[in-house]
Amino acid sequence: MPNLRDVRRRIRSVRNIQKTTRAMKFVSASKLKRAQDRVVAARPYANRMLAVLNSLILRVENKEHPLLKRRGSGRILLVVITGDKGLCGAFNSNIVKAGVAFLNEHSQAELALTAIGKKGYDYFKRRPYEMREQYINIMGKLEYGEAKRIADFIIRQYGSEALDEVYVVYNEFKSVIRQRVVVERLLPIGEIAGLGMNGSAQLEYLYEDKPQVIFDHLLPRHVEVQLFRAMLESAASEHGARMTAMDAATTNAKEMIDRLTLNMNRIRQASITKEIIEIVSGANALAE
Amino acid sequence: MANLPEKLRLEIVTPDRLLFSGEVDEVSVPGVQGYLGILPGHAPLLSELKIGEIMLRQGDRRVYFFCSWGFLEVLPDRVSVLAEIAERPDEIDVSRAQQAKDRAEKRLKSKDPETDFNRAKVALERALIRLQVAGKAGVGRLGAGS
Numbered sequence: 001m002p003n004l005r006d007v008r009r010r011i012r013s014v015r016n017i018q019k020t021t022r023a024m025k026f027v028s029a030s031k032l033k034r035a036q037d038r039v040v041a042a043r044p045y046a047n048r049m050l051a052v053l054n055s056l057i058l059r060v061e062n063k064e065h066p067l068l069k070r071r072g073s074g075r076i077l078l079v080v081i082t083g084d085k086g087l088c089g090a091f092n093s094n095i096v097k098a099g100v101a102f103l104n105e106h107s108q109a110e111l112a113l114t115a116i117g118k119k120g121y122d123y124f125k126r127r128p129y130e131m132r133e134q135y136i137n138i139m140g141k142l143e144y145g146e147a148k149r150i151a152d153f154i155i156r157q158y159g160s161e162a163l164d165e166v167y168v169v170y171n172e173f174k175s176v177i178r179q180r181v182v183v184e185r186l187l188p189i190g191e192i193a194g195l196g197m198n199g200s201a202q203l204e205y206l207y208e209d210k211p212q213v214i215f216d217h218l219l220p221r222h223v224e225v226q227l228f229r230a231m232l233e234s235a236a237s238e239h240g241a242r243m244t245a246m247d248a249a250t251t252n253a254k255e256m257i258d259r260l261t262l263n264m265n266r267i268r269q270a271s272i273t274k275e276i277i278e279i280v281s282g283a284n285a286l287a288e
Numbered sequence: 289m290a291n292l293p294e295k296l297r298l299e300i301v302t303p304d305r306l307l308f309s310g311e312v313d314e315v316s317v318p319g320v321q322g323y324l325g326i327l328p329g330h331a332p333l334l335s336e337l338k339i340g341e342i343m344l345r346q347g348d349r350r351v352y353f354f355c356s357w358g359f360l361e362v363l364p365d366r367v368s369v370l371a372e373i374a375e376r377p378d379e380i381d382v383s384r385a386q387q388a389k390d391r392a393e394k395r396l397k398s399k400d401p402e403t404d405f406n407r408a409k410v411a412l413e414r415a416l417i418r419l420q421v422a423g424k425a426g427v428g429r430l431g432a433g434s
Binding site: 038041042044045046048049052055056143144147148204205206207208209211213214217218221224225228 | 299301302303304305306319320321324331332333334335336359361368370372
């Protein structure tokens with residue numbers, strides 16, 4: 001039978017863990033709120049850009065922009081967006097799993113990786129894949145400039161025909177308790193037309209520049225926005241996942257404390273009973 | 289011309305936020321070919337924007353913003369500015385802009401063949417406009433107060 005003092009110590013340590021997980025849950029909840037707001041705040045820009053691209057695509061003669069052209073899938077870059085920290089349930093491992101599945105599926109192609117987030121980098125750096133670039137510790141304070149830098153680097157590689165296709169794997173933010181792992185093609189840009197068709201798309205505009213020029217300048221920006229959106233979604237998902245995981249951990253800690261307290265009381269009672277028996281039997285022995 | 293709209297609905301958005309949304313009487317933006325002034329009832333227009341200042345007028349009040357690359361969509365009653373970077377005057381870090389200006393000037397003067405002159409020029413322009421817009425924050429506030 002375990003020692004009473006050991007059980008007490010155990011309860012205290014579980015209680016401390018519970019305090020930590022509860023604090024982490026609240027921190028994640030407030031960060032989640034902010035991350036969600038940013039996802040929403042990024043939407044108007046992306047939507048207007050899509051609408052303008054849609055109206056432009058009808059008017060440009062030359063649709064053979066390199067970012068739109070399919071070149072087959074001989075060389076593929078996979079951008080893996082994970083978090084920098086753990087303690088968020090299956091958040092990171094789901095991404096890694098999806099990434100591995102993708103790589104296996106495309107094993108006939110020449111594969112390379114770019115990791116955004118430490119967890120994905122840690123996993124893939126030890127595997128036999130080429131790690132092109134890694135961006136660690138940027139998810140915490142996500143800025144558009146960062147997404148732009150990464151996207152520009154990818155576009156440059158793509159433009160010099162060192163790559164044929166670029167995919168991103170990330171967690172899409174569904175709700176606080178639900179994330180969905182998605183694999184999306186970043187390049188070549190697929191169908192833009194038809195995505196955001198609305199009234200203004202049909203209008204006849206005046207152009208300061210040739211539509212072609214604006215169109216060509218907008219396409220790389222579109223890629224940047226797509227990547228930025230994926231990163232924002234991933235950041236929001238991470239906080240959601242961590243919040244859920246920490247909530248579960250707090251509940252588990254509570255259950256454990258209850259069980260240990262019961263156990264402790266049993267031990268205490270047993271030892272009291274034992275003492276009473278000892279006294280009674282001692283008294284009986286004297287009486288005889 | 290009875291059906292010309294009286295006001296413009298202006299929206300300035302950047303990738304991270306909606307910077308401004310409201311009714312204005314006039315807006316001027318740095319188009320690639322030079323500054324464009326837009327009044328209500330303008331014909332539909334699309335243009336790219338370069339580094340410069342965005343001015344909007346509501347009655348007698350003028351508000352300035354800093355803008356670095358973006359594009360503009362004009363409809364008769366609505367203007368959308370999508371700027372990659374846009375800042376309010378009070379958000380501009382004056383000392384940082386000043387430093388950037390000094391750095392860019394030094395670089396432009398240097399005879400080092402390695403210097404990327406175009407980049408330095410863009411940096412200088414950006415810093416100058418930032419300082420200019422930041423300077424207008426004070427003027428605007430004074431004007432409103434008197």
